[in-house]
Amino acid sequence: MQNWIVHKVLSEAVVKYPNKPFLICSEQSVSFKELDELSDILATALLKEGFEKGDCLAVLALNQVEWLYTYFAASKIGVCVVALNVRYRESELVYMLNNSKAKGIVSISEYQGFKFSSLLERIKGKIPTVEKIIFLEQGILGSLSFNDLLSLPLDREGLESVKQTVQEDDLVLIIYTSGTTGKPKGTLITNRSILESAKAQVDHLSIQEDDRTIGCLPLNHVGGITCTVHCSLISCGSIVLIPEFIPEKVLEVIDELKPTVFGGVPTMYIMLLSHTGINKYNLNSLKICIVGGSNVDPGLCLAIESQLPEAKIINLYGLSESSGACILSRLSDSMAKVLESIGVPIGDFKVKIVDDKRKELPNGEVGELAIMGRCAAKGYLGLEKETNNVFSEDGWLYTGDIAYLNHEGYVVYKGRKKEMYIQGGYNVYPVEVENILMEHSKVALAAGVGVPDAFLGEIGRYYIMPKAGQTITEEEVILYCNKHLADYKVPRQVVFVKQFPQTPAGKIQKTVLKQQYLAQESKNESPFLQFSDDNMPKKQQLE
Structure with missing residues (x-):
């Protein structure tokens, strides 16, 4: 690929397939040419409203065509989009708008009864850099109309x-990390970094112009904007935009519009496969099912294979800091390989495993996963220390994830570095225990954290969400784990929940679980509350 500038890649697609539908959303279809023309008009309008190269424009919307009109318009004039999630509320929005010094915001007026128009009116005094508020629907006094x-x-x-002034190294996006520790960090993604990741994914999976990808991963996340939008842009394929993930809607889209590629986090697959009406839909058009966002347990892979027999299951590893995917399974991988590892580095990216002093380790030894490639983001906004710690001068991105390389060069994921706990002198990686737990026929989701213990230093505390209609006891869990795990890995505490705290991207927020536990312990209160759902065992549960 000659051009590593987003708006130039769009121009190339227009030359090749001007009238081909690129964005399909409900009854609306937008061709490459129409997207280019509409984003030209919007770019002109933004210039007239005073936006200049280097400014930031926040977008607070669902997966809808207006989001992408704004993104491509901004990319043409060197304005960086600050990607926000509609689940954010006042404290998060005020922080991110101020942190990014956003000059404006494009926003929906309301979402699920929450009025963003009222919120933005109320917080005007708290976001001094925001000069322009642009609403997609009815706005507030002094705001602009997107349609106008x-x-x-x-x-x-x-x-x-x-x-002509836009360069490869210019920012196109600021995506805030999930915020699982402390304040969210604004990851600085450039034209080059986002296209490098997308191009590597397209080549690795042989995505073609006749492929049609479901776009239900949020656009404020690399899973949506890089792995879906930019991959489809580079391959000149099409995207079926779904405003938000609703299992029945996704199943209807697969049945009616025959997409070939679906990407989602494990939670999405679980919700789809457990939908009561799944058997009435024809899902055979799917050729590639990409699973990313967190470790994929064997039970889920086998369930996908059973329900979607025509689809090849692909593990995807990527993060905001890598602008999208950087490790993927191979299309030729057997199910055994998919179950064992998250894949291999794609494109010309490189990986290594290092110890605590960042010395490279040989194959088979567990350490921190590091990535090298031009997919790496530019750093974190305004955070020099954090940037220098994660993005090294010699080009390595230190992920904070624990893994090892097997003898074939495949990456075997073991979990987050900070999730590891030491129980009685033994290192325990929760993801390994979670995989075992989720193979149990009565378990839908599981998440483990290490909590303080006076005798062992730390012990494993595991939160379990039973499958609908199932009852499972702590005794069953312990007995099952004893059969499949070394004794030091067996959970010492089991807590049953009806739902998990999640990041906007759909990942379980383990730090929230741990913070709740520590807060309750510090108050000398019992960490359990009575829970009475019929599908739950009659014992004390975490609400």
Whole structure:
């Protein structure tokens, strides 16, 4: 690929397939040419409203065409999009808008009864850099209308002049990390880094122009914007945009529109496969099912294989800091390989495993996973120390994840570095125990954390969500784990829950679970509350 600038890749797609549908959303279809023309008009409007290269424009919306009109318009004039999630509320939005010094925000007015129009009106005084508020629907006094901006005349000469100034290393996105520890960090993603990741994924999975990808992963996350949108852009494929993940809607889309690629986090697959009406839908169009976001347990892989026999299951490892995917299974991998590892580095990216002093370790030894490649983001916004710690001067991105390389060069994921706990002198990686727990026929989801213990230093505390209609006891869990795990890995505490705290990207927030436990312990209160759902055992549960 010659061009590593987002708006130029869009222009190339327009030349190849001007009238081909790129975005399909409900009854609406937008071709490459239409997207290019509409984003040109919006880019012109943004320039007229005072936006300049280097400014930031926040987007607070669902997976809808307006999100992408804004993104591509901003990319043409060197304005960086601050990708926000509709589940964020006041404290998060105020922090991110101020941290990014956003000059404006494009927003929906309401989501599930929550009025963003009222919120933005209320917090105006707290977000001093935000000069322009643009609503997709009815707004507030003094705000701009998105549709009005799209009706303005195009200044082609002025726009072309600005487009020529955009460089590969210019920012296109700020994506805030999940915030599982402390304040969220704004990850700085460039034209080059996002396209490098997407191009490597396209080549690795042989994604073609006739592929149609489901776009239900949020666009404020690399799973949505890189692994879905940019992969489809580079391959000149199509995206079926789904505003938000609703299992029945996704199943209907697969049945009606025959997409070939689906990507989701494990929670999404569990919800799809457990949907009561799944058997009435024809899902055979799916050729590739990508599972990312957290470790994929063997039971889930086998369930996907059973329900979607035509699809090849692919593990995907990526993070905001790598602008998208950097490790994937191979299309030729057997199920045994998919179950064993998360795959191999894609494109010309490299991986290594290092010890605590960042000395490279030989194959088979467990340590921190490091990635090298031009997919690496530019760093964290305003955080020099954190940037230098994660993004080294010699080009390595230190992920904070624990893994090892097997004899074939495949990456075997063991969990987050900070999730590991030491019980009685033994290192325990919760993901290994979680995999075993989720193979139990009565367990839907499981998450483990290490908590303090006066005798052993730390012990494993595991939160379990039973499958609907199932009853499981702590005794059953312990007995099952004793059969499959070394004794020091067996959970010492078992807590049953009806739901988990999740990040906007759908990952279980283990730090929240641990913080809740520590807060309850510090108050000398019991960490259990009575829970009475019929599908839960009659014992004290965490609410």
